[in-house]
């Protein structure tokens with residue numbers, strides 16, 4: 001597509017936009033001419049080959065973001081009469097855009113109008129976005145930081161998995177003991193780096209992989225090392241992922257309680273055992289229910305993750321699983337849409353996402369969240385999913401996860417330890433923008449073991465605050 005614009009813009013973002021939302025249309029020449037630009041109004045003539053339209057809008061953005069580029073992209077949707085629930089929004093973090101408008105001084109009413117008239121977002125998605133951002137605003141706190149610990153092992157690797165995860169019985173699983181030793185060493189070295197510095201760790205998150213795969217004594221030793229070496233006195237939340245019931249037992253749960261973990265994420269993904277088995281993931285409902293009861297008895301906040309669109313699942317199967325969620329007293333409920341990601345077996349097998357009757361599923365989710373008084377509190381979108389679908393975290397009021405909010409909004413810096421942990425230093429550029437510097441620990445446990453001591457020096461440079 002040849003692009004001609006009479007204003008400065010990143011043309012590659014327009015090409016990318018066309019690729020994502022108008023991939024089925026062939027355009028040879030695309031041009032945009034400014035007919036009028038004043039403090040009050042912007043008017044553009046948008047042309048794609050033989051099609052032409054004038055797109056006139058209030059000048060919303062006070063020149064702080066490039067409204068003309070957004071109009072050029074949205075103009076393509078107008079020209080080809082394309083309508084999508086998320087309109088011209090193609091970013092992974094739409095809530096970040098809303099927050100940016102807020103920081104620019106717009107009210108929620110004005111932002112709703114911008115999303116409608118400039119981005120063509122459907123009313124239900126606008127309402128969802130604004131509701132989530134209002135909730136996030138109750139928690140966001142860039143004066144604190146968070147900590148992540150990655151345990152890159154799982155009992156088996158699920159076919160859709162793209163995370164830092166290696167099968168415990170594989171060759172790399174043979175490095176488990178050394179991995180645990182290295183992680184404890186990394187915790188100690190991080191503690192030394194932080195000594196004398198002023199920092200508030202507000203939330204701590206064990207992810208992976210499946211952290212509950214850790215043996216009882218290792219679980220205890222790792223968390224103990226954190227308490228002994230890192231100042232966790234300001235901690236408001238400690239989450240531990242126990243996504244696979246086959247890694248859990250009562251002894252581990254008691255250790256987690258004793259170690260002051262307060263949230264557990266149990267992730268069945270579906271209650272359809274046959275589908276899980278086909279995805280290389282074992283699931284025993286009886287044991288799951290038993291663990292759920294124990295977790296509840298011990299008083300943890302419980303999250304459950306589900307994935308919509310797993311291979312082989314029909315809409316009736318998904319509705320059946322969702323109906324069964326009603327039987328569990330959960331605090332958080334997270335709905336993902338299947339994404340085919342790099343590194344997954346599904347991508348290697350060239351698996352293609354099929355159609356799903358999303359309307360029925362959305363109705364069921366609404367029914368459950370209403371019944372259980374769960375409200376959306378964070379969301380993000382993913383490429384290569386059904387309809388560019390969104391992942392939404394729902395919560396009982398007051399039980400929202402600070403860590404999830406801060407991670408999605410990229411508002412706090414993160415110190416990440418362990419396999420595949422991504423450390424982030426968030427730096428404010430101005431009132432409305434920030435930049436992020438990242439440092440990624442090796443995912444591969446062997447590399448992590450070999451390189452941790454050398455690499456931690458580089459990582460620690462991020463945190464010379």
Ligand code: SF4
Pocket residue numbers: 153154156157158160161162163164165208209210243244281
């Ligand atoms: S349980 Fe999660 S991290 Fe482990 S293999 Fe499955 S998707 Fe990956």
